[in-house]
Amino acid sequence: MSDKPAIGVPSGGHHHPVYRIWTLAVDGLAALATAFIAVLMIVICADIVVRNGFGGSLPLVSELGAMMVVLIVALQLPSAIRAGRLAQVEMVIGALEVSQPRLAGLLNALFCLAGAVILGLIAWASFGIFSGDWASGDFIGIPGLGTLPTWPFRGLITLGMSVAAAEFLFKALRYLHASFFSGKGPS
Numbered sequence: 001m002s003d004k005p006a007i008g009v010p011s012g013g014h015h016h017p018v019y020r021i022w023t024l025a026v027d028g029l030a031a032l033a034t035a036f037i038a039v040l041m042i043v044i045c046a047d048i049v050v051r052n053g054f055g056g057s058l059p060l061v062s063e064l065g066a067m068m069v070v071l072i073v074a075l076q077l078p079s080a081i082r083a084g085r086l087a088q089v090e091m092v093i094g095a096l097e098v099s100q101p102r103l104a105g106l107l108n109a110l111f112c113l114a115g116a117v118i119l120g121l122i123a124w125a126s127f128g129i130f131s132g133d134w135a136s137g138d139f140i141g142i143p144g145l146g147t148l149p150t151w152p153f154r155g156l157i158t159l160g161m162s163v164a165a166a167e168f169l170f171k172a173l174r175y176l177h178a179s180f181f182s183g184k185g186p187s
Contacts, residue, residue: 026078026167029160033075040068060147067140067153074160081115081167105179112172119165126161130154 047061080086088111096104132138133151141147 001002020021026082026163029075029163030079035071036068036072040065046157055110060141060148063140071153071157074157076163078159078167083166105175109175116165116168116172119161119168123158123161124166126154126158130158
């Protein structure tokens, strides 16, 4: 792997203690999502064994699967944003970074600010759903067969979206700083 950051990833500030703590938190969410992937794989495999071996199915598999897929995406999104791994057209930004680095930095900052606003709105809406689920005791599943409360999932989804919005905001600030205050364009 190269030491050069991916296109569209501003460098700098990587040794500040707050940045290192933030990076650990973002990576911790991604690691938690990876653990949830393992749990989901085990549940799905167990359900397949029960279906084929015993002609039945495990309770909560479809509900748990649907909730966990959204949860996994929400928890891994901040890490993808930080690493510059979101899908975007790099041929335009890449050419601008060579010929017009400040313009490229401004466009990247605007993209990140738009992402921060959109994910902030999603986090705000998710918080409303989380607080409603918390207050009502909402659950998934069938009473008497198997149920799970939804608020832990909704809380982690809200956390993931909030951290992703903050990551977009921090990235926009790094772009603006690199483009307009450091005397050179983002590297």
